[in-house]
Amino acid sequence: MRVVVTGGAGFIGSHIVQRYLAESADVLVVDDLSGGHREAVPAGAGLAVGDITDPSIVEGIVAHRPQLIVHAAAQVSVSRSVADPEHDRAVNVAGTRNVVHAANAAGARVVFLSSGGAVYGEADGAAETAPAAPISPYGRHKLEAEAIVRESAHGYGIARLANVYGPGQRGDLEGGVIAIFVERLQRGDRIDIHGDGEQRRDFVHVDDVASALSVIGATDRSGTWNVATGVGTSINQLVAKLGGLMGVVPATRYVARRDGDVGISRLAIARIGSELGWTPGIRIDDGLARLIAGG
Ligand SMILES: NC(=O)c1ccc[n+]([C@@H]2O[C@H](COP(=O)([O-])OP(=O)(O)OC[C@H]3O[C@@H](n4cnc5c(N)ncnc54)[C@H](O)[C@@H]3O)[C@@H](O)[C@H]2O)c1
Structure with missing residues (x-):
């Protein structure tokens, strides 16, 4: 090929x-x-x-x-x-x-x-x-x-x-919220959460x-x-999961919601499942644990 x-x-x-x-x-x-x-x-x-x-x-x-x-x-x-x-x-x-x-x-x-x-x-x-x-x-x-x-x-x-999300994602760019948060938590830096943190994403x-x-x-x-996974995770849940996995209490600050940030983005995955037989294999908790463990 x-x-x-x-x-x-x-x-x-x-x-x-x-x-x-x-x-x-x-x-x-x-x-x-x-x-x-x-x-x-x-x-x-x-x-x-x-x-x-x-x-x-x-x-x-x-x-x-x-x-x-x-x-x-x-x-x-x-x-x-x-x-x-x-x-x-x-x-x-x-x-x-x-x-x-x-x-x-x-x-x-x-x-x-x-x-x-x-x-x-x-x-x-x-x-x-x-x-x-x-x-x-x-x-x-x-x-x-x-x-x-x-x-x-x-x-x-x-x-x-x-x-x-996953290994190799840069933490200095927008969009890669997990990479950004992990990097900040590893450095002991505060995390800025845009809006109320209840916005949900399909990671x-x-x-x-x-x-x-x-x-x-x-x-x-x-x-x-x-x-996608079809599962929504809020930014607040994400921060709590990362803190738990890394054994830290994240320092957070709520800042202004960003223009164009949607409240929820979660996708259905029935079509790829039925037509191509693909389903996601990595649950968010396992994926985050792997990422923090360095893989
Ligand atoms: N990361 C996400 O969550 C996400 C979500 C939805 C869609 N996507 C899409 O997935 C693709 C890969 O995204 P990523 O997160 O790996 O981003 P990335 O920035 O790591 O990768 C994009 C690559 O494209 C290269 N590139 C940019 N402009 C180019 C040009 N004019 N000519 C040649 N190369 C160029 C960059 O150097 C870079 O290596 C993109 O099409 C993006 O829109 C990403």
């Missing part, structure tokens, strides 16, 4: 690469290293440093002769998408168009990492048929990119991910995401699937 993973130097992408290498695939990472780093690319994978917004990337991808392209490269910051929507559009829409061109030219299937949280907006158990209600340019552009991916000539899978472990993407990559079906 010959695979290209865009964004393979990033958090989720590097776990995907690891998984394909374990399946003896020939993997090329395409990443501009704007958010990821060279050291994160697992040994055994090739790295082509390049920007997906540059049309010449198409040639570089096709030269690898991939049968599958997993497209994880993205502008991932919601707040940056608000501050600079044109940049977000360039990476997340035009960049996706280039990746789909490459897939069409190479005869490859495309698996695209979309965002359930950003696409559905406020959602308590959203199924894939729920109306999209993105509240940020990031969410709107992910939706536009999904439409481009659906035009792929050789099959596609769209994975609408919930909030992903899915990156190993579960990698296994779901592998299933989506392997099927002949084209479709859109939520990749």
Whole structure:
């Protein structure tokens, strides 16, 4: 199996690469290293440093002769998408168009990492048929990119991910709330909780995401699937769980709710279960325990 993973130097992408290498695939990472780093690319994978917004990337991808392209490269910051929507559009829409061109030219299937949280907006158990209600340019552009991916000539899978966590996630970026909290607790720093902390999220472990993407990559079906746990955890519950696991009483401060923060984001996972036979294997308590233990 010959695979290209865009964004393979990033958090989720590097776990995907690891998984394909374990399946003896020939993997090329395409990443501009704007958010990821060279050291994160697992040994055994090739790295082509390049920007997906540059049309010449198409040639570089096709030269690898991939049968599958997993497209994880993205502008991932919601707040940056608000501050600079044109940049977000360039990476997340035009960049996706280039990746789909490459897939069409190479005869490859495309698996695209979309965002359930950003696409559905406020959602308590959203199924894939729920109306999209993105509240940020990031969410709107992910939706536009999904439409481009659906035009792929050789099959596609769209994975609408919930909030992903696990080893390798950076604690200095927005979004990775678990990584941020763990880092702060390890340093003995105070945790800032936006709003009242009762907002709930569907936290899915990156190993579960990698296994779901592998299933989506392997099927002949084209479709859109939520990749989540279906379980909501509030930020207050999360802080309590982390404190318990780390044996500390977290120092917290409640600060202003962030613009665009939804009250609940929880996804339904019946479709991926019934159509592809995938279910998440890692409960939040176990995933957090593993993360804190360093794995
Ligand atoms: N982390 C989450 O909870 C989450 C949730 C939903 C969806 N997603 C999606 O999953 C994918 C991976 O996210 P992540 O959390 O691993 O983020 P990440 O920032 O760790 O990885 C993104 C990678 O894309 C690369 N990249 C960015 N712009 C690029 C460009 N123009 N050309 C080439 N490479 C570029 C970065 O260098 C980085 O390595 C993204 O598409 C993101 O939208 C993530």
